[in-house]
Amino acid sequence: MDAKKRFKIYNLKVLKTIGKGTYGDVYLCENVKDNNLTIVKDIELNFKIQNHNKDIANEVKILSSIKHPNIINFYNYYYTDKHVMISMEYATCGNLAEFMYQKCPNLIKQKEILFYFCQVLLGVNYIHKLNIIHRDLKAENILLTGKYGVLVKIGDFGISKMLASVKKTSTVIGTPYYLAPELCEGKSYDTKSDIWALGCLLYEMCTHKRAFESESLVGLVKAITSGNVHPIDLTTYDRGMQDLIDSMLSVLPDKRPSTKELMGRYILLPIIYNLFLDAGDDELLYLKAQEFLK
Known part of the structure; x- marks a missing residue:
C-alpha cells in the first residue's frame, strides 16, 4: 500500500514531500476533517535492523511526553501496513x-x-x-x-x-x-x-x-x-x-x-x-x- 492510501485511512491528505529521513519520508499533510496542516514522518519498520522497532517506540515515547512552547508539538501516531506514521506540528516559517x-x-x-x-x-x-x-x-x-x-x-x-x-x-x-x-x-x-x-x-x-x-x-x-x-x-x-x-x-x-x-x-x-x-x-x-x- 502506498503512502497516500495509508494516510487516507487516517483522514490525512498528502500535499507534498518535505524530505527523506533515515528510515522513511516526511510529508506535509492536511487533516481533511479540520483542514489543519501537519508534518507526518512515514517510517517503514525494518525488522532486519536490530532494535529498529525499539528506536521508533523511543521516538514516540519522547515526543508524546514533551509539552513546551519551544518544542514542536506531537499530535498522534498510527501503526499500519508495517509502517508507523508520526504526526507533528507544522512549522510555517521554515528553519x-x-x-x-x-x-x-x-x-x-x-x-x-x-x-x-x-x-x-x-x-x-x-x-x-x-x-x-x-x-x-x-x-x-x-x-x-x-x-x-x-x-x-x-x-x-x-x-x-x-x-x-x-x-x-x-x-x-x-x-x-x-x-x-x-x-x-x-x-x-x-x-x-x-x-x-x-x-x-x-x-x-x-x-x-x-x-x-x-x-x-x-x-x-x-x-x-x-x-x-x-x-x-x-x-x-x-x-x-x-x-x-x-x-x-x-x-x-x-x-x-x-x-x-x-x-x-x-x-x-x-x-x-x-x-x-x-x-x-x-x-x-x-x-x-x-x-x-x-
Missing part, C-alpha cells in the same frame, strides 16, 4: 538555517541572535530536566513558526535519547559538524554534548560559518577535538558573546555550563526572563520581538 543564509545574508544583530537563541535554550533546558538528550541540535532542526514567524521551536527528536537512570551513553550519532569532542573520541557523553552543539549554533549565528569545518572527516574530528575556533567579530558583538561561546565549546564536558547556568548569565538573563513571561504566546512574542528586531 533557522534558511533564516540565516537566505533572509539575512549579512551578520545578524546581537539582540536578534539572542532573541532566537534564548528560545532554543529554554527548549533545551526543558528536555534536559526530563533527562533527554536531543543529540542533533543544528540550525536545520530549529524551526520558526507562528503568525509572525518569531516563535522558535526545536524539532526532529528522531535520534533523541531518554537517559532514564543511565546518566551517560556512548552511541555515536548526530550531525558531524556539531559533534562534541567526547563523541568524536568514542567516549561516553551526557547532556553536555547538547551544550557543545548550542555553542556551535551560537557561533554560526554570529558568523554565518560553522565553528568547525574540514574537507575530510578525519580533519573535522581533529578540528573539533582541538577546540580551537576563530573569534567572532568583536566590533559587531559584545565580548560577552565570545565568552558565552567559549564556555559552551570547552573541550572538557565538565567545564561546559548547564542550561540552568547559561540562563543565569548576565547577557542572557533579561531576555530569558521576558521570554519566559510570554510563554510562547505568538502575539506577545511578536510585540517583544519588535524590541529585538529593530
Whole structure:
C-alpha cells in the first residue's frame, strides 16, 4: 500500500514531500476533517535492523511526553501496513538555517541572535530536566513558526535519547559538524554534548560559518577535538558573546555550563526572563520581538 492510501485511512491528505529521513519520508499533510496542516514522518519498520522497532517506540515515547512552547508539538501516531506514521506540528516559517543564509545574508544583530537563541535554550533546558538528550541540535532542526514567524521551536527528536537512570551513553550519532569532542573520541557523553552543539549554533549565528569545518572527516574530528575556533567579530558583538561561546565549546564536558547556568548569565538573563513571561504566546512574542528586531 502506498503512502497516500495509508494516510487516507487516517483522514490525512498528502500535499507534498518535505524530505527523506533515515528510515522513511516526511510529508506535509492536511487533516481533511479540520483542514489543519501537519508534518507526518512515514517510517517503514525494518525488522532486519536490530532494535529498529525499539528506536521508533523511543521516538514516540519522547515526543508524546514533551509539552513546551519551544518544542514542536506531537499530535498522534498510527501503526499500519508495517509502517508507523508520526504526526507533528507544522512549522510555517521554515528553519533557522534558511533564516540565516537566505533572509539575512549579512551578520545578524546581537539582540536578534539572542532573541532566537534564548528560545532554543529554554527548549533545551526543558528536555534536559526530563533527562533527554536531543543529540542533533543544528540550525536545520530549529524551526520558526507562528503568525509572525518569531516563535522558535526545536524539532526532529528522531535520534533523541531518554537517559532514564543511565546518566551517560556512548552511541555515536548526530550531525558531524556539531559533534562534541567526547563523541568524536568514542567516549561516553551526557547532556553536555547538547551544550557543545548550542555553542556551535551560537557561533554560526554570529558568523554565518560553522565553528568547525574540514574537507575530510578525519580533519573535522581533529578540528573539533582541538577546540580551537576563530573569534567572532568583536566590533559587531559584545565580548560577552565570545565568552558565552567559549564556555559552551570547552573541550572538557565538565567545564561546559548547564542550561540552568547559561540562563543565569548576565547577557542572557533579561531576555530569558521576558521570554519566559510570554510563554510562547505568538502575539506577545511578536510585540517583544519588535524590541529585538529593530
